[in-house]
Amino acid sequence: MKDKAVVVFSGGQDSTTCLFWALKKFDEVIAVTFDYGQRHKKEIECAKAIADDLGIEHHVLDMGLLNQLSPNALTREDIKIEMGENGAPPSTFVEGRNMLFLTFAGVLAKVKGAKHIVTGVCETDFSGYPDCRDIFIKSLNVTLNLAMDYTFILHTPLMWINKAQTWEMADKLRKLDYIREKTLTCYNGIMGDGCGECPACHLRQRGLNEYLESKKEK
Numbered sequence: 082m083k084d085k086a087v088v089v090f091s092g093g094q095d096s097t098t099c100l101f102w103a104l105k106k107f108d109e110v111i112a113v114t115f116d117y118g119q120r121h122k123k124e125i126e127c128a129k130a131i132a133d134d135l136g137i138e139h140h141v142l143d144m145g146l147l148n149q150l151s152p153n154a155l156t157r158e159d160i161k162i163e164m165g166e167n168g169a170p171p172s173t174f175v176e177g178r179n180m181l182f183l184t185f186a187g188v189l190a191k192v193k194g195a196k197h198i199v200t201g202v203c204e205t206d207f208s209g210y211p212d213c214r215d216i217f218i219k220s221l222n223v224t225l226n227l228a229m230d231y232t233f234i235l236h237t238p239l240m241w242i243n244k245a246q247t248w249e250m251a252d253k254l255r256k257l258d259y260i261r262e263k264t265l266t267c268y269n270g271i272m273g274d275g276c277g278e279c280p281a282c283h284l285r286q287r288g289l290n291e292y293l294e295s296k297k298e299k
């Protein structure tokens with residue numbers, strides 16, 4: 082039987098790196114993007130363009146419900162993008178987002194006969210989102226298996242690495258330039274190196290600089 086994987090794919094740096102990782106590892110890859118009313122439709126266009134370019138099956142699922150449930154700076158123009166203070170999550174946090182995305186990805190995976198689900202969640206560099214933690218992913222893996230009586234395997238290739246190491250992974254997959262140019266991470270909707278001002282751009286740029294510096298030293 083062919084090894085098939087569903088990749089949770091936003092068109093950003095992390096999930097695009099995961100997509101290339103999956104393309105190397107599995108025989109067949111399906112990408113799934115969630116439309117939850119992101120401020121920037123460009124994110125979804127970006128994901129579509131990459132999936133088209135790579136010739137992979139791509140599904141865009143409507144998750145507008147998330148915006149109704151949990152107002153946040155990613156979907157509402159009237160909420161400012163701010164880092165959380167005193168341990169509070171940043172204003173871009175969407176309660177339960179990864180749990181919901183992975184659950185829907187699981188349903189799609191089973192329907193498509195795929196056992197593997199790949200997600201770019203990461204415990205290292207992140208703002209402390211509870212449903213990005215390794216322990217949560219392991220718990221959800223068990224839950225999905227029980228819920229659908231199926232042996233899913235959840236893969237989190239970025240779980241323990243930082244942004245610099247994510248760039249290193251992209252480089253090893255020979256996709257650094259592709260990911261640098263064609264993905265969108267910026268909260269202001271600017272592709273590639275982005276606006277350079279928002280927290281997402283800072284994190285991405287800092288990681289890239291760190292990686293490129295370490296490469297020079299080698």
Ligand code: ZN
Pocket residue numbers: 266267268269270271275276277278279280281282
């Ligand atoms: Zn930006």
